Amino acid sequence: MPFSNNELATYLFCALLPHTKTTAFTILEWNATVKSLAQNNLEPEFLLNCSPSELMNVLTEATTSQKTKIIKKVEQRQKLGFSMIELEEALNQGYNVVFRSYMPKRLKKLSLNQRPAFYYYIGDLNILNSPHALSVVGARDALPEELNNVENICEDAANNDVLVISGGARGVDSTATNAALKAGGKAVIFPSDGLSQWSRNKEVRQYIQNGQLLIMSTQPINARFTGPYAMQRNKFIHSTGDVTLVASAKISGTKKSGTWEGVLENLKFKWSSLYVIGSSEGVEKLKSENSSVEFNSIKEVFFSTTKLSNILENQLHTLFINALSAGIDKAMIEKITLNEIRKIMDDIEKKTEVKKSSKKDDHTVKKQMSIFENM
Template structure:
């Protein structure tokens, strides 16, 4: 079976426009793909056009695109130039498949759905991956921390990972030296399952015997948003942090300084209210751990966790309000009022067709008060169901 037979027309079209598989080799400007932001703009335009999906672009010329999508001639030319390399792209995909690497675009089954659900347009157009895609559909707990973690952090990580594995959840890591690899290796040694989002050198990882064995055993799935042979860059390392958080049901911050990837990743997560973070506490934790707890004392997504605690992380996350229940309405000092208690009930009655006057009578409030609550409620962004689902949109 060839790559063209294994990949859908839609996914191949997306790769033609977003992947650097060809351009990386040729440096031919006709094969230079869209940037992430360019693709998001074009995809939005396409979704709202008569074309609907990227697969409709194969038989279109510049005049079609200029007329139907109102593209400039240069942009129409770029799209047409990229689309004509389907055969060459298929050959490159075939080579990757020979190494055990598959590619999943945003609508494919092996694209991590929680990442897409939470990041939306921030999610990459595709991931390179290796391993069993079924691992991506299991509940997981993330682990992040310093590369130069101290013995106390290492021992804490191993102990908590073993408990998470015993309770049937997968581990999410970034595959980097320190806490990431400690959590990954401990989970695999203990018979657990791991999803690892790496920032570079996927091809090189596959040369390691222990990595290949874990993949063959169905215990390890590795994903990368950059080319499998890409070398380390700080930008890519920082970029993959959000995949660790959003793929997890919650992420354990084992050790963080006040600078660096762990610190930036944790704050990015809290800024976007993606998932709860469990922050390790003890007398000797790094300054970043203490700062996270101090800065977010009124944030329900920040959970202190004692270094000596034997509490179940899995059960703790089940009892913690999910990101979808907190999105846009974290309780801070200035927001400690009744709005957050009454708004869900008001919203439910609005959906049932109650009028403003009926709501005032039902809740025994003045119209002005109801209007204020309605104004605040209308500013809250829509939330998304947290249950697993099969994504049907292709891009």
Template sequence: MTVSANTQAILLLTARFGKSDSGANKPLTPKEYGRFAEWLRFQSLTPERLLSGDLQELLQGWQDKTVTVERVGALLDRGSALALSMEKWLRAGLWVMTRSAPDYPRRLKQHLRSDSPAVLFGCGNRALLNSGGLAVIGSRKVSQDDLVYSSRIGEMASNAGVSIVSGGARGVDETAMLGALGSEGIAVGVLADSLLRACSSGKYRRALMENNLVLVSPFNPEAGFNTGNAMARNKYIYCLADAALAIHSGKKGGTWSGAQEDLKRGWVPLWVKQTDDPE
């Protein structure tokens, strides 16, 4: 797989390649890149055009408090780091998708508009990102009954021809996905961390080979767990689905905040499993 110059430029502007990506080199957030990309379109400029020519001249007229010309230049000057990372990721079977790709998830664009991720990293059947389905979310630490219920939901979705969309974390997420895959169903995993490791995991190998699974992340494929990333990816799970089911949640944490955000934004209908658990 080759990566186009335009994709390389978008990666340089928005992706992290190491711990040094901070301060002036901090990659653009989805909101920041959305503003910048919109301005580039109005100027009839593509991101790859920024890789050649005089940046000050090309960006003449661009004014933004956080996305300065200096910051853009520093990000674009990370070509060596990009080359090393891409060689490793592509060799491991990962692919890269930008917002301009024809098969980019249309639901993300529909719900999030310019706040949708500029880049998605993934492995597996990328066509599944447009299949919709049922988002199943829940806590990592749950009762055995909730795990059995999660697995059963995955099986039922598979039997009904409905995809399971979840976060891949241990507990409810992973159990629902494996329940669907174990019944020859389809699953979409939106990961907050460790995509590279997950793509080589034995528990997903068969499903990836049979094109029944796609694992995707808007974050560096080698990133470790980060609470901020875990909270941020919740909206992508909801927005890739047609409806959502929350199986277990306390009154704080990722599942709770994600459900609250969906209810506030009205992305998809949300059902909640009844429970007698006071927590």
């Protein structure tokens, strides 16, 4: 298999592997383990053959409760060795896996405490390198006029090379994706089930082959829909785009609204700026609280100077929060924001592309910024 021992170890201990009746690491447990290994100049492959006592001595960054759970999970998974049926079958069937170190920047907007150890995916991962991306969320039972508006917006997005991101559900999600793809644009779907359900669809396969569609999930390939995961994957949708369009939303009551819960998470963590259309109760609430902006056009949102500065400010906020939570020195962050960004802006004012700056300056910027990118 085309993976390193560190990647195999990551998969072995973080994948759900339902057929084995063992339990995978949580994101917090995996983070504590990886930090502990790094503190001891070790890598994840150490877990493949270590003894419980060796692991106990290494887990310096884990709580007492975490240590007990981690050691138990490692012992259970070690017995599986490299016989990881799901991974082998996934690769043989044309699926792939991307681990943290190789994730595109858009997927790294999530903090380490929210970022999965890996994603399963089908399609071209480079789609995520699109310079502009619009996340679209909304109700399954949105009104016809709301769906029509979504369709027009996503056709316009496609015509302006703006990537469209959604959760793939019926209603707003599917309308957004279909409109972008039919207009010749590109789209990313974070579905609430495994990838096998999608790969059986002839039209989906065609868009994947055309290089227009990427589908990603942390669920096992053959997993079915589950409510908890549908809620969990909201953060993937909201954080991957530069802005998020809320097309229709009900406010959570006795029964939680997936769209609304995702919006609340976004407001808390500031993954992307919120834009709204229509007059659903959730949209009206966001407008009344000044938590969103009325969506007018793709060009105004993505290509006007004012909106671009808002997007950049939001991205920098997320970047620095993640850097601080990862333990990056505040002085280094300040140096990057004040000095390196100023250098880039000076180059722009001189009408010189950043790519054409001196090799020495490029190397310095890349080296320092890579601290954030690889978190």
